[in-house]
Amino acid sequence: MSEVVSKVKRDYIVGLANQGKRADTRAFNQYREISVEKGLIESAHGSALVKMGNTQVLVGVKIERGEPFPDQPNSGVLIVNAELLPLASPSFEPGPPDENSIELARVVDRGIRESKAIDLDKLGITPGEEVWAVFVDIHVLDHDGNLIDASALSAIAALNNVSPPRIKDWTLPEFPLVKKPIAVTIAKIGDKLMVDPSLEEESVMDARLTITTIEDGSICAMQKGGIGFFTLEELEEAYALAREKAEELRRHVG
Amino acid sequence: MIYVQIRELVVPGQLIAEGKYKVWDGAFRDGDKIYSSVVGLADPRGDSIRVIPLQGRYFPKRDDLVVGVVIDIHYSGWIVDLNSPYNGNLFVSDLLRRKVDLTKEDISRYLNIGDVLVAKVKDVDERMRVLLDAGGPGMGKVTKGKLVEVTPAKVPRIIGRKGSMVSMLKSVSGCDLKVGQNGRIIIEGKNIKMVNAVVEALLMIDREAHTTGLTDRVRLMLEKIKEGGENG
Amino acid sequence: MVEKPEKLLIDGKRLDGRSPDELRPLKIQAGVLKRADGSAYLELGKNRVLAAVYGPREMHPRHEQQPDTAVLRCRYNMAPFSVEERKRPGPDRRSVEISKVIREAIQPVVFLEMYPRSAIDVFVEILQADAGTRTAGITAASVALADAGIPLKDLIAAVSVGKIDDTIILDLNKEEDQWGTTDMPVAIMPRKKVITLLQMDGHFTPEEFKRALDLAFKGCEQIHELQKKALRDKYSIKVEEGQ
Numbered sequence: 187m188s189e190v191v192s193k194v195k196r197d198y199i200v201g202l203a204n205q206g207k208r209a210d211t212r213a214f215n216q217y218r219e220i221s222v223e224k225g226l227i228e229s230a231h232g233s234a235l236v237k238m239g240n241t242q243v244l245v246g247v248k249i250e251r252g253e254p255f256p257d258q259p260n261s262g263v264l265i266v267n268a269e270l271l272p273l274a275s276p277s278f279e280p281g282p283p284d285e286n287s288i289e290l291a292r293v294v295d296r297g298i299r300e301s302k303a304i305d306l307d308k309l310g311i312t313p314g315e316e317v318w319a320v321f322v323d324i325h326v327l328d329h330d331g332n333l334i335d336a337s338a339l340s341a342i343a344a345l346n347n348v349s350p351p352r353i354k355d356w357t358l359p360e361f362p363l364v365k366k367p368i369a370v371t372i373a374k375i376g377d378k379l380m381v382d383p384s385l386e387e388e389s390v391m392d393a394r395l396t397i398t399t400i401e402d403g404s405i406c407a408m409q410k411g412g413i414g415f416f417t418l419e420e421l422e423e424a425y426a427l428a429r430e431k432a433e434e435l436r437r438h439v440g
Numbered sequence: 441m442i443y444v445q446i447r448e449l450v451v452p453g454q455l456i457a458e459g460k461y462k463v464w465d466g467a468f469r470d471g472d473k474i475y476s477s478v479v480g481l482a483d484p485r486g487d488s489i490r491v492i493p494l495q496g497r498y499f500p501k502r503d504d505l506v507v508g509v510v511i512d513i514h515y516s517g518w519i520v521d522l523n524s525p526y527n528g529n530l531f532v533s534d535l536l537r538r539k540v541d542l543t544k545e546d547i548s549r550y551l552n553i554g555d556v557l558v559a560k561v562k563d564v565d566e567r568m569r570v571l572l573d574a575g576g577p578g579m580g581k582v583t584k585g586k587l588v589e590v591t592p593a594k595v596p597r598i599i600g601r602k603g604s605m606v607s608m609l610k611s612v613s614g615c616d617l618k619v620g621q622n623g624r625i626i627i628e629g630k631n632i633k634m635v636n637a638v639v640e641a642l643l644m645i646d647r648e649a650h651t652t653g654l655t656d657r658v659r660l661m662l663e664k665i666k667e668g669g670e671n672g
Numbered sequence: 673m674v675e676k677p678e679k680l681l682i683d684g685k686r687l688d689g690r691s692p693d694e695l696r697p698l699k700i701q702a703g704v705l706k707r708a709d710g711s712a713y714l715e716l717g718k719n720r721v722l723a724a725v726y727g728p729r730e731m732h733p734r735h736e737q738q739p740d741t742a743v744l745r746c747r748y749n750m751a752p753f754s755v756e757e758r759k760r761p762g763p764d765r766r767s768v769e770i771s772k773v774i775r776e777a778i779q780p781v782v783f784l785e786m787y788p789r790s791a792i793d794v795f796v797e798i799l800q801a802d803a804g805t806r807t808a809g810i811t812a813a814s815v816a817l818a819d820a821g822i823p824l825k826d827l828i829a830a831v832s833v834g835k836i837d838d839t840i841i842l843d844l845n846k847e848e849d850q851w852g853t854t855d856m857p858v859a860i861m862p863r864k865k866v867i868t869l870l871q872m873d874g875h876f877t878p879e880e881f882k883r884a885l886d887l888a889f890k891g892c893e894q895i896h897e898l899q900k901k902a903l904r905d906k907y908s909i910k911v912e913e914g915q
Contacts, residue, residue: 190521192509194556194587194626202632209586211636228718229800230753240706244799246753269761272747273724273795275707280747282762323752323761325799327722328705451903452781452818453826453863468783468825475863477783477823479903494907496821497709497728525728525790567739568788593821650907 191389199390203375208387214380215427222339222438224347232348232361236340236438239384240330242274245322245340249353249361251311252319262309262317266295268324268337275329293409294324294338297367297398301406304345305362318357320345331385334396334409335435338369343439366439367406368432371396372424374414379423381431395421397428401436442489444482449650450491451479457489466491480593481650494650498524498592498622500570504561507587507620508572510553516542518551520559520572523589523622528572530559537575556582556626558618582618585628586635590646592623597649598642605645605655612662613638637665676851680836686848692841695831695891700812700902702819708795710820712902714812717845718802720754723812725820727792742787746775748809750798770806771796777810777830777859777869783823792822803849804832807857810869815899819906827899828868829892830859833884835874840883842891858888862896865889 199209212218218239227233230246252263268291270278283291298304309318322344324337348361373383373391383391392414398407405425410416416424442457450456456467457474466478467489476482480491500506500522508520508528517531532540532547540547551557559574574580590598598619599606610617615629615638625642629635641658648654680687690696696717705711708724715721731737748770752758763771774796782792794817796809807830814827834844836852849855854874860867876884 190509190511190554192556192587193552193554194582194585196554197584198586207632227720227753227800229755233753242705244751246751246799248753248758250758267752267761269751271749271795271797272793273705273708273711273722273726273797276726276729280749280763321752321758323758325751325797327797328707330706449904449907451827451900452824453861454900466823468823470825475825477825478821479818479907493821495710495819525730525787527730566788 195386196390199386200376203378203380206378208380210384214378215430217382217431217435218384220339220435220438222343222440224343224440230344231353232344232346234340234343234347236336236343238332238336238339238382240328241332241336242328243333243336243340244325244327245337245344246325247344247348248321248323249348250319250321251316254310254314254317259314260307260310260317262304262306263319264295264299264304264306264322265319266291266298266322266324266341268294268326270326270329270333274326278329289409289411290333290337291324293334293369293396293407294322294341296407296409297338297369298322298341298345301365301367301398301400303342303363303365303367303400305364308358308362311357329385331388332371332382335369335371335382338367338398339435339438342366342368346439365400366436367398367400368435369396369398369407370428370431370435372427374416374420379420379427381427395424397425399428399432403429442484444484446483447650448482449479450476450482452477456482456491457484461487461489464488464490466493493593495591496593498522500524500526500528500561500564500568500622502561502564504621505619506559506561506572506622507582507618507624507626508557508559508622510551510555510557513548513551513553517547520557522570523592523624526568526570528559528561528570530572530574534562534571534573535575535580551581556587558582558620558626578618582626585626586639588625588627588639588642590623590625590642592621594646594649595619595621595623597654598625598645600655605658608655608659609638609641609662612659612666634666637662640665677847680848680851681839686836686841688845692839693887693890695843695894696845698895698898700815700898702815702902702906708816708820710816710818710822712812712815712819714808716804716808716843718800719798719805719808720800721805721808721812722797722799723809723816724795724797725793725813725816725822727820727822728787728790729793731789731791737789740788741784742782742790742792744775744779744782744784744792744794746771746778746794746796746813748774748796748798748806750801750805754798754801770809773869773871774806774810774813778813778817778828780868781825781828781861782817783825786823803844803846804857806830807832807859807869810859811895811899815902818903826861826863827896828859829862829895829899830857830869831888831891831895832857833888833891835876835880835884840880840887842887856884856888858885858892860889860892862892
């Protein structure tokens with residue numbers, strides 16, 4: 187069930203972009219108002235609710251004993267899952283994960299995994315038999331654009347919120363979260379780049395690029411989405427934007 | 441016997457009157473008693489009981505002016521999204537006011553998918569099939585402007601008694617407004633700052649429609665922005 | 673708690689300090705989501721429940737449309753992190769049954785005939801579970817329906833009652849649900865005092881059943897007050913000075 191965007195709306199937003207403006211008066215390098223509430227779900231071992239403008243994403247982390255992968259017998263396991271709940275948008279339908287929720291989960295996963303944000307090697311219990319499995323469940327509650335950044339921020343905040351004493355028979359001194367990867371999504375409208383697209387902007391954008399960086403500015407994951415394209419100059423501009431904004435967003439993780 | 445005051449906030453299942461009254465929108469009768477069916481403002485007048493809803497989707501009614509978005513084309517007309525559970529049907533002759541030779545013309549040159557239009561609801565049948573007419577003055581395709589959506593239930597407040605609120609919005613902002621009963625409003629103006637100010641005003645009315653003194657508060661807010669200088 | 677506690681009632685007080693006829697702390701807020709047509713957030717004890725309504729809206733698939741009424745659809749879902757042991761995402765048999773009884777608890781009060789050919793979708797999302805999620809879900813869903821502006825004959829209030837150590841209690845928590853003898857979720861239409869949801873597992877004598885229902889009605893009265901308050905609070909505006 188896709189929604190038809192009216193030409194009037196499309197022309198209005200593109201027209202504004204050409205003048206260097208956005209419909210909600212933000213600057214191109216400005217995020218909407220962000221709030222991060224941590225530890226609100228006690229049944230989870232770590233949790234966070236991120237509000238980015240009107241977008242709301244709740245992440246719960248559960249850590250349980252599980253089996254290791256055969257080729258990494260003493261490493262913990264990371265599983266990231268995303269639910270685009272039907273209550274979050276008229277266009278989300280109940281059912282098994284579709285390409286959008288799978289892409290969302292995998293992009294967030296990549297950011298955490300490739301940056302080695304969690305030192306999985308510390309999460310072994312009995313080599314070859316039992317390790318700690320970290321489940322990161324992304325629950326999208328309200329979709330007003332830029333689910334990727336909100337979900338990634340919520341995921342890392344939830345991981346940072348993990349409280350080891352609440353995990354049954356926990357075997358380690360602490361939870362080994364060593365880095366805080368931050369995803370920054372840049373939308374391309376016309377030939378202008380802007381961060382944190384709202385739902386309206388997402389419906390008219392040509393393409394988007396998500397760049398996930400860690401504390402020293404190096405990139406650990408990227409994802410281009412949408413049917414448009416990026417030039418080399420645009421890629422450089424996007425990378426600079428991503429490094430700049432990631433620092434700001436990281437402060438919300440706590 | 442009426443148990444509520446005019447403009448009192450009522451909730452579903454709340455007893456608002458008892459006796460031989462005529463029951464209109466937002467209320468229903470159960471035996472001798474009349475209850476509210478929605479969250480809204482009670483409106484008891486004379487021998488009629490009504491509740492003005494504060495929320496709810498748009499329900500097309502004959503003669504309503506609406507702002508629609510074309511979502512489909514077929515041989516002889518268009519299907520129009522009305523921000524309602526019910527779409528509108530517009531036939532070519534109701535847009536152009538003349539006969540069209542459908543074998544020679546491709547009607548997408550008049551209206552295409554994604555186009556916005558202003559139309560009037562010509563008729564609604566019991567199955568909620570809606571017929572539109574877009575040939576009248578001030579109607580038809582809209583090519584530019586800012587499209588805003590508000591709660592349809594708040595549109596009467598945006599128009600105001602005898603059009604007082606919408607006239608004030610136009611005169612203070614210098615923008616033109618087309619207000620659809622279906623909660624969609626087109627704002628057109630050269631000054632972007634004032635266009636955005638009108639959007640702010642509309643959202644404010646949407647939030648505070650149930651309060652008093654609103655017209656003055658909105659005017660004050662608009663004038664403050666206007667005086668704030670040309671830093672669009 | 674892994675082992676069954678020796679007693680669930682000590683000196684007339686329950687393990688969490690409540691008396692038998694006391695509700696857990698309850699908080700309800702209306703209109704918490706932007707995209708949904710109506711929504712409500714509810715906390716009852718440690719339960720965290722989010723309910724949302726879309727509709728009336730165009731019904732797909734079209735062949736399931738009803739020519740002269742709206743179709744009410746309900747989906748009850750638990751978040752993977754809502755329970756002690758992570759739950760795999762997606763519906764299981766329990767949530768399918770609960771979705772059905774929630775729909776049947778609410779349907780009697782919705783003016784479905786006013787919206788032919790359309791669908792009204794109700795979503796109940798359990799973010800944290802602490803027993804009584806289906807009744808908390810029904811309570812929240814009613815508020816969400818009213819928040820969406822859908823005409824209703826009344827709100828529906830719901831609560832669970834049960835029996836522990838031979839005492840009839842109101843609003844079971846997780847331990848009482850797990851270790852008690854009986855669990856009976858009830859939903860009522862406060863105005864007409866009729867029952868729209870009734871399920872039970874365990875054991876009641878006829879006399880106990882009557883007392884339990886009585887207690888359920890009393891509990892639902894209190895819940896109903898908070899439902900109405902949630903809807904009213906959304907529209908109470910604090911007038912700012914010097915505006």
